[in-house]
Amino acid sequence: MxxxxxxxxxxxxxxxxxxxxxxxxxxxxxxxxxxxxxxxxxxxxxxxxxxxxxxxxxxxxxxxxxxxxxxxxxxxxxxxxxxxxxxxxxxxxxxxxxxxxxxxxxxxxxxxxxxxxxxxNPTSVTVAPDSPFESIDDLIAAAKGGENIVAVGGAPGSMTHITQAMIADAYGVGWTYLPAGGGGRAAASIMAGEATFATDTSAMERVHGLKTLAVAGAERVEGLEDVPTLKEQGVDVVSTIxxxxxxxxxxxxxxxxxxxxxxxxxxxxxxxxxxxxxxxxxxxxxxxxxxxxxxxxxxxxxxxxxxxxxxxxxxx
Amino acid sequence: MGIDAFIAALGLLADPWAILIMLLATVVGMIVGALPGLGTVTALAMILPFTFVLTGPQAIGLLLAIYVSSVYGGSIPAILINVPGTPQSAATTFDGYPMAKAGKAAEALGWVTVASTIGGIFSMIVLVFAAPQLAALAVQFGSIETFALIVFSLTTIAWVSAGNPIKGLLAGVIGVILSTVGVDELSGADRFTFGNFALSAGFHVVPILIGLFALSEVFVTAGQGISTTAKPIISTGFKIARFRDWWAMKRTILRSSVLGTFLGVLPGVGATAASLIGYAQAKSASPNSENFGKGEPEGIVASESANNAVTGGALVPTLALGIPGDAATAVMLGALVIHGITPGFQLFNRNPDLVSFIFVALLVANIMMLIVGAMMAQVFSRVLKLPHALVMGGVVALSLAGSYVIRFSVLDVWVAVMAGISGLLLRYANVPLAPIVIGFILGTPLETNLRQGLIVTQMQPLKFLESPIAVGFFTLTLIVVLWPLLKRYLPKRRTID
Amino acid sequence: MSRVVNTDTLLGAAGLAASAVLLVSSYRQGATVFLLPGDAPPFLVPQLFLYLLAAISVAILLGGLRRGGVRLDARNWRAIGVGFATLVAATALMKPLGYLVVAPVAVFVTVLNLGYRNLLVNAAVSVGIVALLYLLLVSFAQMPLPTVPGLGI
Incomplete structure (x- = not known):
């Protein structure tokens, strides 16, 4: 007791x-x-x-x-x-x-x-506002056609790097990767003509005025309603930060x-x-x-x- | 920018709270800038929480006041105790401290206060009239162009080598090697870390500055022997030189302000490098260049007008492109974003009133800095009245704390102490210390931009020459390097003619 | 020996030794994780600069040897040693004992080492300046310094 x-x-x-x-x-x-x-x-x-x-x-x-x-x-x-x-x-x-x-x-x-x-935040594929590409298919076609495409993003191993590699892998193409940095640095690279596209957060269009070709999210992003997701186009790449x-x-x-x-x-x-x-x-x-x-x-x-x-x- | 926008901006400023906040911010910024180890970025980060409760214009005024005054604040300990309060004032120690030791601290403080204000206002004017155009220029600078710019900037090492080019080169090379320590981002390789995880972050410039300049001075004083630590003759207070002396410096002031503004606009260089380059350029073009490093006012004027000119310059890409010009404007960008102001390509079109307000606030911040600086310099310079040994003791306390709070890491304190003893030995061996700092600061962007350029050109460095901007800077570099050789041959030809 | 030693030879020898050690270390490195196409190998640039360091060190060393041995200037090495040891001890003890305990002692010893005889003023200033810095950094700027175990400050 x-x-x-x-x-x-x-x-x-x-x-x-x-x-x-x-x-x-x-x-x-x-x-x-x-x-x-x-x-x-x-x-x-x-x-x-x-x-x-x-x-x-x-x-x-x-x-x-x-x-x-x-x-x-x-x-x-x-x-x-x-x-x-x-x-x-x-x-x-x-x-x-x-x-x-x-x-x-x-x-x-x-x-x-x-x-x-x-x-x-889902990531998105963004290009310069005056770029000739209107959709992700244009970009892939250009890559397959041998054009010099450069993807820009953060240091190797960052989500931006992994995302563009996933996309390249899914479509079966290859391009050069430039680790200049994310966000503003990537936008600056694109505008200087050094890089073709970036795979950063979906906010890149709103903040830096870039054109979004596709979104790598599970569904379409608010504010970018007319931009298709990669999933919709039959490519199973979902990458978020x-x-x-x-x-x-x-x-x-x-x-x-x-x-x-x-x-x-x-x-x-x-x-x-x-x-x-x-x-x-x-x-x-x-x-x-x-x-x-x-x-x-x-x-x-x-x-x-x-x-x-x-x-x-x-x-x- | 129309006149009505200007008047609207002045109206926003008529808020008495805004003025009071800016005044307080100027004082706080100056004190934080004057504490080695804290610096502009820390000052802004500290004040960030306070901006949440303010209105947009009040927050902007607060941030700009802190930004501008902290850059100036760094010059105060640079002159008084040979420790730059912020890395941007490193070059101010070269001539500021000798001036203080010669009893001219009051004059030195006068020079730097007014020079900082002139630099700041110059860059503000440039910002007002040419921000979008300059932003368009900044955008042209990709990896290759930035690499060329940095190669050119490295030539300034020659000018801060105090007449000993080989040792200056040695110091610069040491600086670059120090900058490579740590994890290499582009490859994930651990360089020279010897298994120590804390070292994988690499060295930070502030502990190196504190060690090389402040702690080495403590050791040198110890080495001099007890009898020579007598009290120097000091003039405390604050003295502004006559207008005539200022007019004689107009070219230096203009050149340094222009340099500071443009280097602030361009990516990858930063305020510290800008002030060092401003100093070096002033020395190369001055008729008094042998006096630089011994207490020549032109040196501190060049350094301080350059580093304050960076404030307006760095705001150009920040406001016009939404891309921060340096770490300090990155913090401001974050604060602006939280307040619902999205800088970038739309800002000038959508919010012209706000943009005008920023310009006006910047002007007011610079003027406040001048007034407050003049008053506070009187207080600060009284520090020199203490016996030198006590001042050195204070430097030790500051160094231990200041190097710790950079990244809350004891490693940085070790770095400062080791840099201190190394600084002593290097000084005994007549190696100039300034090139170490230049090499260290420029080493990382030099290598990063080189390798990024190689990636873009697919390992064909000759393609670098396809960029006109890059070719321009390479040519300038060649000219600067070959000029001393050319000078030797040209006069001979003249006498023959 | 004294015919060879001057500041330049010492400097050159030190530079040469440092570059040798670091070069060996750089060649021994394990595999890197990434090598992006077009990128230079990660040790290329440091190695280039290390070779440059070695070359400059040799130049300085030879220049020094040519100059011949010189009596090194008289310095108070004992005071320098004490000062250095104080700072090393302070740094090593800062985390375990806290800034508020270690810094005043370090300042006191430094000031004493520099020849200032007035112990009372020394002690007062040591404590005073550390307290001021603590207030500014920890209370005002909210940047924590290593705390004293048990006291939490």
């Missing part, structure tokens, strides 16, 4: 302190590591999220830009942080699901506890639930919706459980994609 009483009291004590700790969370500012420089793509959307979560939770969120090596340094720092709920990270698809397969980094799919996904909030593995479930719930609330606030619309991001929310499964699936899926860019996978 006594042992069970002690066990009961001990159990209550643990439960109480856990709830007490939960009730107190967060007691101090929460650092959110953004693995890219301030003002970049990931940074802008990350700060919009942080702002919204600050309003929802009434807690202080501090963005930290930890740059380097294509986002891997910041991601590694997140993986190595204490799992106490006071260090989080805002990561796009590539850093957590692609980079670990490309080079030795001190983290993998078991280093993180996904909290929520907040955005998912998603962004999510992560915590180091081992963070207490109670903390993760609090954050996930706050995240769900945050993405529905006016300021968030407006901010993301201005930044040309398509909002897509996934809570903790769903995102956890999705993340693991993406980790495997992106590994399978790598041979298309010429990476030889070691036998696992």
């Amino acid at each position: 006594r042992t069970s009483a002690i066990a009961l009291i001990a159990g209550l004590g643990v439960a109480l302190s856990a709830t007490a700790a939960l009730a107190d969370y967060p007691e101090s500012p929460i650092e959110v590591i953004i693995p890219y420089g301030a003002g970049g793509n990931s940074d802008t959307s990350g700060r919009i999220l942080i702002n919204a979560m600050r309003d929802v939770m009434g807690a202080d969120f501090v963005p930290l830009n930890v740059t380097g090596a294509g986002g891997t340094v910041g991601t590694a720092q997140l993986a190595g942080s204490d799992p106490d709920g006071y260090t989080l990270g805002y990561n796009p698809i590539a850093t957590v699901t692609v980079q670990p397969h490309l080079r030795p980094v001190p983290y993998n799919n078991e280093s993180f506890a996904p909290v929520c996904m907040i955005a998912d 998603w962004f999510g909030l992560f915590a180091p593995a081992g963070t207490p479930d109670a903390v993760l639930d609090t954050l996930s719930a706050a995240c769900e609330e945050a993405v529905q606030t006016d300021s968030f919706i407006e901010g993301m619309a201005n930044a040309n991001y398509i909002v897509r929310f996934m809570g903790r459980e769903e995102f956890g499964d999705f993340f693991q699936a993406e980790y495997v899926r992106n590994r399978e994609l790598l041979p298309v860019i010429g990476v030889e996978l070691p036998a696992q």
Whole structure:
């Protein structure tokens, strides 16, 4: 009897302190590591999220830009942080699901506890506004005809690189790839006549005035309703760039639930919706459980994609 | 830009909150710029959360004020303690610190404050009248053209080598090699990281600057022996030179402002390189060029008007194309986007009022910088009244903190310390330090653009010569390199005639 | 030995040694992940510059040898050594002990090393400037510095 009483009291004590700790969370500012420089793509959307979560939770969120090596340094720092709920990270698809397969980094799919996904942007094929190509078929025909086609995008291994390789593979053509950079740099390359097309987010048309030939998403994109998807044209290439909030593995479930719930609330606030619309991001929310499964699936899926860019996978 | 748009812009500015915010921002920007290790990008990133609660025009005014004043703020420690507060002021240390040591800190501060303002306003005027045209020019610069431009920029190493070209070349080469450390983006290869993951990000310029310039000074002071660390004669305060002296410098100011503006417009060079190139160009064209590096005001005027001229120049591609001109304008671009302002090809057509407002705000920001700078310089220069040893102690505290907060990495602090001791040894060996910085900054874009150019031309470098812009820069490079040789032969021919 | 040593020979030798080490390292590198068509191999450019470094180092070394051995200028190497050791220790201890503990000590020792005798003023300034920097960077700019274990600041 006594042992069970002690066990009961001990159990209550643990439960109480856990709830007490939960009730107190967060007691101090929460650092959110953004693995890219301030003002970049990931940074802008990350700060919009942080702002919204600050309003929802009434807690202080501090963005930290930890740059380097294509986002891997910041991601590694997140993986190595204490799992106490006071260090989080805002990561796009590539850093957590692609980079670990490309080079030795001190983290993998078991280093993180996904909290929520907040955005998912499909990629699109864009060309110069005065380009003679009107559809993706024109572009493929030109490539087959031997014209010098140059695709531009980010560093090898980035989603822009993988996407154009997937398209080339699906159509059975080849072209040159120029890793000049994404977003504005890619647009500048196209306008200088150096590159023919880019495979970046669907916002490229709205922001830089390029012409969209096709969208690599599951369905047509809002604002680009008369642009067909690659799927519609019989080419099964779906490539999107998603962004999510992560915590180091081992963070207490109670903390993760609090954050996930706050995240769900945050993405529905006016300021968030407006901010993301201005930044040309398509909002897509996934809570903790769903995102956890999705993340693991993406980790495997992106590994399978790598041979298309010429990476030889070691036998696992 | 019509007159009514201008008046509408002035109207937006009549909001007293906007003026107050800009004034505060100027002070904050100056302080953040003056803290080595923080810099313009950090200042803007810090202030970003505050912009969420402001209206569009207020946010723009805030950002521009911080941008402009932080670039200027970096010159203050460059002069007073040989540490550039921002990388863009690296060239200001060459003549600023010698001036401070000679007791002319007040004059130096006067020179840089007014020079920065002139550079900033010059680039603003260029922005107002020629932004779309300049943007069209910037777009012409692909990888090959940028490569040629950087090759040309590397020749400036010769001018900051203090008369020792071989050692200057050595320093430049060291700088380039340092820039290759880390993961090579184009191939995924780890270069010279020796298995250390933190090194895969490569070195950052700020810890190298802090080490080479600030910490090496601490070590050199230690090496000089105790008896010589006497208090130098200092003039504190703020002194603006007479108009006559300014007029004598007009060509330097104009040339540096033009250089800064155009290098800001073009991609791939950046404000740090622009100020170094501005300095080098001024030295090459000046009749006083032997005095450069010993406390020649022309040097700091060239450096500071160039780096502030970059502010207006970098806004050209940012506003007209939606492509950030440098890291600082990238942050501003992000902030503008969050506020629903999409810079780019449509901005000038759809929102001419807003564009005019940006111009006016930029002008106001520069003027505020001048006024606030004059007042705060008085305060800052009092630092020199402390015994030199204490100032060096402060430099140590600053260096430890400043190099850490770049990327929140202790590796960067190690880099600063190692750069410090290396700087000492290099100085003892009479190797100029400036070319190391130039080589480091230009090394990455040099290699990246070269390899991108090779990819585009399918490994046929001769095709580089198909670009007229590239040929132009290559020719200029040849001229600059061969000019000293030509000079030796030409006078002989004249006497024969 | 003293007939050969001057700053130039030392510099040249150091440069040569560094370039040799790095060149060997660059040739030993494992396979790269990508080689885009048209791209130069990733070590080509660094190797070119390393060879250039070696060549310049040899030139400086030979120039130095021609000059002949010179008595190196008298420097207070002891003070330099102390200063360097202080900074090395400070950097190594910054993460474990926190900035607020390590920096004032580092500043104090540096100032003392430079010959400033007034211990009280030294201590006051050391603590003062570190506190000021802490306030500016951590409180105002929200850029965290390494914290002191147990205190959380």
